[in-house]
Amino acid sequence: MYYSLISYINFLINSTNQHGIHSPFVYDFTTKCLYKKNKNNRQIIKLLNEYRKSLLSNKNTIYITDFGAGSRVFKSNKRSISAIAKNVGISKKRSNSLFNIVQYFKPKQILEIGTSLGIATTCLSLGNTNARIITLEGCPETAKIAKNQYKKFKLDNIKIQVGEFKDTLPQIVKKNKFDLIYFDGNHKKEATINYFKQCLPTANKETVFIFDDIHWNKEMEQAWEYIKNHKKVTVSIDTFHWGIVFFRKEQPKEHFIIKV
Numbered sequence: 001m002y003y004s005l006i007s008y009i010n011f012l013i014n015s016t017n018q019h020g021i022h023s024p025f026v027y028d029f030t031t032k033c034l035y036k037k038n039k040n041n042r043q044i045i046k047l048l049n050e051y052r053k054s055l056l057s058n059k060n061t062i063y064i065t066d067f068g069a070g071s072r073v074f075k076s077n078k079r080s081i082s083a084i085a086k087n088v089g090i091s092k093k094r095s096n097s098l099f100n101i102v103q104y105f106k107p108k109q110i111l112e113i114g115t116s117l118g119i120a121t122t123c124l125s126l127g128n129t130n131a132r133i134i135t136l137e138g139c140p141e142t143a144k145i146a147k148n149q150y151k152k153f154k155l156d157n158i159k160i161q162v163g164e165f166k167d168t169l170p171q172i173v174k175k176n177k178f179d180l181i182y183f184d185g186n187h188k189k190e191a192t193i194n195y196f197k198q199c200l201p202t203a204n205k206e207t208v209f210i211f212d213d214i215h216w217n218k219e220m221e222q223a224w225e226y227i228k229n230h231k232k233v234t235v236s237i238d239t240f241h242w243g244i245v246f247f248r249k250e251q252p253k254e255h256f257i258i259k260v
């Protein structure tokens with residue numbers, strides 16, 4: 001908690017808004033996408049809220065498979081669906097941003113690493129209903145709930161792959177190229193860097209990678225340092241909760257810290 005607070009204070013000191021951005025690409029992305037209010041997408045916001053609400057009102061319990069990243073909230077592996085939805089899924093603010101990012105870049109092939117109950121997958125799916133989305137989840141019981149939710153909400157552009165990332169990810173990256181990847185699985189340094197490296201060959205110069213919770217702990221900050229300094233990454237953006245990277249060859253390497 002103390003670590004997060006110090007990180008956030010550092011972030012606030014170093015961050016800027018659109019007025020400090022000189023790159024036209026990053027300026028447009030910030031003003032037209034990250035700062036965009038979703039007033040015109042009432043239908044979609046309603047659907048996203050309904051998806052979330054249906055999970056929050058589900059008091060059934062499941063046994064989750066723990067992959068060792070640990071939880072700050074749960075002490076036991078028996079958890080209610082509502083508690084998972086409340087504590088693990090993407091926040092409302094971030095789900096709107098994720099939806100906006102997909103609408104803005106219109107990626108056709110999307111990968112999500114870490115499905116949980118599929119709240120973020122829903123944003124990816126609704127952001128571009130023409131996209132093909134693959135989402136990876138290791139816990140069979142959690143994946144089953146997500147799968148049922150996709151069916152219930154008629155989100156038919158999502159394919160969920162169940163299994164440990166060390167088994168599923170190599171297969172997926174071998175067979176696919178991605179325009180957007182949302183990394184929200186294992187919040188550990190080695191794992192995050194490992195997934196990043198495995199996914200690099202699937203990226204093109206328009207691809208965007210989004211890393212969740214880059215300031216979650218010291219390890220995640222170290223992983224983020226590694227990623228943003230990688231030679232293939234040109235533009236990197238730290239919004240505190242997310243690290244967003246691009247591989248645009250036409251742009252010089254530059255790092256931005258933007259308060260959203």
Ligand SMILES: C[S@@+](CC[C@H](N)C(=O)[O-])C[C@H]1O[C@@H](n2cnc3c(N)ncnc32)[C@H](O)[C@@H]1O
Pocket residue numbers: 065067069088089090112113114115116117118119120121136137138139142163164165166184185186
């Ligand atoms: C933070 S949650 C994903 C939240 C989701 N993206 C959202 O915002 O709604 C991370 C998920 O990754 C899964 N996971 C973590 N480590 C894994 C691993 N090594 N292999 C497979 N699944 C894993 C967990 O079971 C958990 O459901």
